Amino acid sequence: xxxxxxxxxxxxPLAAGNVTELIDGDVHNxxxxxxxxxxxxxxxxxxxxxxxxxxxxxxxxxxxWAPTTERPGSELPNWxxxxxxxxxxxxxxxxxxxxxxxxxxCTYAIDSLHNPDAAIAMARAVNDWQISEWxxxxxxxxxxxxxxxxxxxxxxxxxxRVGDHPGxxxxxMPVRSAVPYGSRLHAPLWEAISRKRLVGAIxxxxxxxxxxxxxGWPSYYLEEHVGMAQVFQTQVVSLVTEGIFDLHPxxxxxxxxxxxxxxxxxxxxxxxxxRNLRRLVPWVKRAPxxxxxxxxxxxxxxxxAPPSDIQLRQAIEQIGSDEMLVYSSDYPHRxxxxxxRLLSVVTEAHAARxxxxxxxxxWKLT
Amino acid sequence: xxxxxxxxxxxxxEGEYYALLNWCPHQGARLCExxxxxxxxxxxxxxxxxxxxxAVIACIYHGWEFDLRTGRSxxxxxxxxxxxxxxxxxxxxxxxxxxxxxxxxxxxxxTARTFPVTVEHGNIVVDLRRTPVSGTVPNGPxxxxxxxxxxxxxxxxxxxxxxxxx
Amino acid sequence: xxxxxxxxxxxxxxASPSTAPLAFGASRSAASTRPALIDCDxxxxxxxxxxxxxxxxxxxxxxxxxxxxxxxxxxGFFPRFMDHREDARPxxxxxxxSEVAFTRSQYLDPFRVAYGILIPLSPAASQQxxxxxxxxxxxxxxxxxxxxxDPEPRLRASIVVPIEAPDLAVAEIxxxxxxxxxxxxxxxxxxxxxxxxxxxxxxYEACQEYGLKVISHAFGSYGQPITGAGWPSFxxxxxxxxxxxMQANIISLVTEGVFDRFPDLKVISVENGAGWLPSxxxxxxxxxxxxxxxxxxxxxxxxxxxxxxxWATSQPMEEPHQPHQFGEFIEHLGSLADHILFAxxxxxxxxxQPDEAFPVRLAPDLEHxxxxxxxxxxxxxxxxx
Numbered sequence: 001x002x003x004x005x006x007x008x009x010x011x012x013p014l015a016a017g018n019v020t021e022l023i024d025g026d027v028h029n030x031x032x033x034x035x036x037x038x039x040x041x042x043x044x045x046x047x048x049x050x051x052x053x054x055x056x057x058x059x060x061x062x063x064x065w066a067p068t069t070e071r072p073g074s075e076l077p078n079w080x081x082x083x084x085x086x087x088x089x090x091x092x093x094x095x096x097x098x099x100x101x102x103x104x105x106c107t108y109a110i111d112s113l114h115n116p117d118a119a120i121a122m123a124r125a126v127n128d129w130q131i132s133e134w135x136x137x138x139x140x141x142x143x144x145x146x147x148x149x150x151x152x153x154x155x156x157x158x159x160x161r162v163g164d165h166p167g168x169x170x171x172x173m174p175v176r177s178a179v180p181y182g183s184r185l186h187a188p189l190w191e192a193i194s195r196k197r198l199v200g201a202i203x204x205x206x207x208x209x210x211x212x213x214x215x216g217w218p219s220y221y222l223e224e225h226v227g228m229a230q231v232f233q234t235q236v237v238s239l240v241t242e243g244i245f246d247l248h249p250x251x252x253x254x255x256x257x258x259x260x261x262x263x264x265x266x267x268x269x270x271x272x273x274x275r276n277l278r279r280l281v282p283w284v285k286r287a288p289x290x291x292x293x294x295x296x297x298x299x300x301x302x303x304x305a306p307p308s309d310i311q312l313r314q315a316i317e318q319i320g321s322d323e324m325l326v327y328s329s330d331y332p333h334r335x336x337x338x339x340x341r342l343l344s345v346v347t348e349a350h351a352a353r354x355x356x357x358x359x360x361x362x363w364k365l366t
Numbered sequence: 367x368x369x370x371x372x373x374x375x376x377x378x379x380e381g382e383y384y385a386l387l388n389w390c391p392h393q394g395a396r397l398c399e400x401x402x403x404x405x406x407x408x409x410x411x412x413x414x415x416x417x418x419x420x421a422v423i424a425c426i427y428h429g430w431e432f433d434l435r436t437g438r439s440x441x442x443x444x445x446x447x448x449x450x451x452x453x454x455x456x457x458x459x460x461x462x463x464x465x466x467x468x469x470x471x472x473x474x475x476x477t478a479r480t481f482p483v484t485v486e487h488g489n490i491v492v493d494l495r496r497t498p499v500s501g502t503v504p505n506g507p508x509x510x511x512x513x514x515x516x517x518x519x520x521x522x523x524x525x526x527x528x529x530x531x532x
Numbered sequence: 533x534x535x536x537x538x539x540x541x542x543x544x545x546x547a548s549p550s551t552a553p554l555a556f557g558a559s560r561s562a563a564s565t566r567p568a569l570i571d572c573d574x575x576x577x578x579x580x581x582x583x584x585x586x587x588x589x590x591x592x593x594x595x596x597x598x599x600x601x602x603x604x605x606x607x608g609f610f611p612r613f614m615d616h617r618e619d620a621r622p623x624x625x626x627x628x629x630s631e632v633a634f635t636r637s638q639y640l641d642p643f644r645v646a647y648g649i650l651i652p653l654s655p656a657a658s659q660q661x662x663x664x665x666x667x668x669x670x671x672x673x674x675x676x677x678x679x680x681x682d683p684e685p686r687l688r689a690s691i692v693v694p695i696e697a698p699d700l701a702v703a704e705i706x707x708x709x710x711x712x713x714x715x716x717x718x719x720x721x722x723x724x725x726x727x728x729x730x731x732x733x734x735x736y737e738a739c740q741e742y743g744l745k746v747i748s749h750a751f752g753s754y755g756q757p758i759t760g761a762g763w764p765s766f767x768x769x770x771x772x773x774x775x776x777x778m779q780a781n782i783i784s785l786v787t788e789g790v791f792d793r794f795p796d797l798k799v800i801s802v803e804n805g806a807g808w809l810p811s812x813x814x815x816x817x818x819x820x821x822x823x824x825x826x827x828x829x830x831x832x833x834x835x836x837x838x839x840x841x842x843w844a845t846s847q848p849m850e851e852p853h854q855p856h857q858f859g860e861f862i863e864h865l866g867s868l869a870d871h872i873l874f875a876x877x878x879x880x881x882x883x884x885q886p887d888e889a890f891p892v893r894l895a896p897d898l899e900h901x902x903x904x905x906x907x908x909x910x911x912x913x914x915x916x917x
Contacts, residue, residue, distance in 0.1 A: 231761050
């Protein structure tokens with residue numbers, strides 16, 4: 001993929017003459033090599049990484065050579081990972097798509113590090129690397145604070161350390177976690193996000209060491225790739241049920257790379273269970289769907305579209321709000337269809353919201 | 367008790383009388399066989415404020431709560447309610463018993479009826495021997511129109527009537 | 533004199549001429565005018581937890597039960613709100629759903645149930661001691677024959693097996709296979725491994741050999757949390773969770789090639805809802821279109837396996853925000869609408885009154901299929917009575 005906007009201009013009527021601004025809500029910046037973090041690590045961790053087998057965290061959410069990890073055209077020479085070169089991201093995403101903003105989401109797997117001191121040190125290094133190597137170099141970029149989500153108090157400390165940097169607009173949380181994010185164990189994390197007026201960004205993947213399904217570990221990456229949608233559903237249930245949005249009424253959460261079409265029918269069931277069981281959680285005063293529409297946003301790649309455009313439009317309308325969807329390319333990841341597919345089936349006004357207005361409201365981009 | 371062919375449940379809670387149509391708008395269960403609970407409110411997660419002055423009936427089927435005073439759903443008070451009746455207690459001069467009068471406000475008293483009542487061992491005892499009883503429970507939502515959502519449906523003419531307010 | 537209690541009956545339904553036997557449901561007229569139905573999720577409950585099984589256990593396992601009790605992986609308890617439907621407790625005071633006579637008079641007769649598929653929620657499959665689990669499973673199936681299937685010809689049953697010990701499970705399947713009243717083999721909602729995993733293939737092989745269906749009923753586990761992100765805090769979350777858990781099982785069954793190995797196998801999702809089926813099929817196909825190299829054993833798109841091999845029961849049926857969206861849901865199911873089976877979940881708190889189980893009135897042909905035709909075709913039961 002080289003230019004999404006070209007695709008839009010040729011394939012969608014929306015893009016014909018009145019193309020509006022485009023903001024990309026999900027672009028992945030990748031750490032090329034642990035050595036890139038050395039300027040941002042202490043002497044202790046530099047020496048440790050140099051002298052031992054610990055070379056930083058292994059990537060498991062996106063297998064290096066899986067067809068979904070790097071789209072055609074995004075590959076870099078010399079086996080460097082797609083998304084690790086700012087100049088290429090600038091050329092192929094920011095410039096090619098004519099973006100006014102791109103929100104970077106670094107998914108470095110801090111959550112897989114059980115040594116708390118290593119997790120804290122690596123997270124700090126990643127964030128300082130993002131500031132120096134990305135945010136300071138292109139004002140169209142916004143970024144995601146990487147934190148040790150498994151240590152909520154430490155995560156809060158890191159949010160407080162870098163959260164005032166104007167380039168950071170959200171805090172990344174891998175959707176797979178050992179305990180659902182609404183749990184009171186995570187209270188310090190949400191308090192810090194709220195305190196710094198940031199967005200909670202729950203993203204695809206994660207490596208908490210616990211299985212990604214309620215029936216244990218699956219055999220295939222395909223299962224994890226498909227099943228990630230159910231883990232997102234779990235986190236939405238947890239956030240609403242535990243009253244995270246009652247505690248933090250201004251909080252917004254964006255689900256990155258979660259899929260879209262499951263949301264409507266999922267809310268039907270969630271609302272139904274709330275009508276039956278609200279007495280167990282009396283602070284949840286409105287239907288869960290109302291909380292979700294006010295507080296949760298979704299990026300649109302992937303969308304998990306049916307073959308029929310009519311059914312796709314129906315599935316989008318079932319979500320019940322035109323303020324929830326945010327355009328994304330999910331660069332450099334590859335999906336079964338282009339985001340232009342979704343933009344082509346919704347109304348022009350809704351498409352305009354998806355392309356930029358919803359992103360501006362979510363991340364307070366001015 | 368029976369009122370115009372509808373089964374109506376009468377409750378005596380904390381010295382107050384309440385009456386609700388014995389028909390849950392969700393799946394037509396006999397609502398009044400559910401349990402009485404205190405109202406339960408909360409301002410923050412972990413806070414459970416019981417309100418005995420806002421008792422609710424939880425339907426025997428799925429636990430949907432309805433405010434005894436208004437018949438309104440706790441979850442969705444604006445769009446869902448079960449019919450509530452005004453209850454007045456007045457002395458019955460023909461006997462030593464009190465009487466309970468059920469009626470619907472904003473309507474003529476044609477539908478109101480007085481039942482003799484005594485309170486014995488915490489039970490409200492209503493003497494129906496002196497009143498005609500048709501003995502039916504309301505039919506379920508058999509008059510559902512195509513595509514209508516059940517839980518917005520109230521049987522017979524009750525749906526547009528304001529609930530009783532006490 | 534009619535007494536309206538200050539406190540409503542707390543533990544048992546007080547039968548009286550105006551209310552019994554239609555305690556379950558308000559409408560006699562609807563039930564008596566519509567065609568008979570097949571209920572694909574009817575619970576026969578073990579009174580006294582497992583005490584009902586004591587007469588069917590050997591002395592060795594009776595002693596074990598008395599001494600150590602049932603031991604399943606612990607942890608994962610939530611305070612609930614409603615328990616069993618209070619009006620479904622038999623006059624004896626025993627547990628709701630534990631006596632066939634009361635199930636017959638309160639539910640089967642008044643609601644015109646032509647066939648009811650029993651699903652006992654026994655602790656057999658979750659026993660840490662697999663031999664004890666197998667003994668409980670055998671006892672439970674003997675109990676089903678003696679106390680449910682023999683007295684009531686409208687009933688069919690699920691074979692209880694210790695799924696985590698597949699060799700013992702297969703032995704129990706072979707023991708029951710000659711009784712045509714056993715129509716399926718029962719999995720918990722979240723087995724110890726995803727349902728497609730190799731471990732369970734011997735069970736599927738036996739099911740295919742004897743023409744038995746496989747069901748996965750919501751809830752029940754081998755100790756794993758109900759989410760892919762650990763234990764949630766509230767029963768509300770636990771009660772949404774089966775929809776996610778079942779999707780993981782379907783993903784696994786399809787991806788592992790179970791339906792290529794056992795092409796006659798039919799799997800029924802029970803009490804997980806169905807609103808998630810369309811988007812699951814779309815997502816499966818989307819991801820597979822890129823990752824198919826990992827699963828070269830698959831012969832067709834994943835959604836095609838779902839359409840051919842997966843069935844789902846109605847309760848708890850999703851209630852769309854707009855009435856027309858239920859129609860969209862049926863359209864999105866497409867041919868899979870022929871695999872939706874009516875189920876009440878009687879006598880649990882979240883059971884559906886049969887005449888009120890769907891949020892909209894179904895078109896007559898669809899109504900017939902869901903309430904009768906689809907299940908009759910699946911189980912080989914007679915056409916409308």
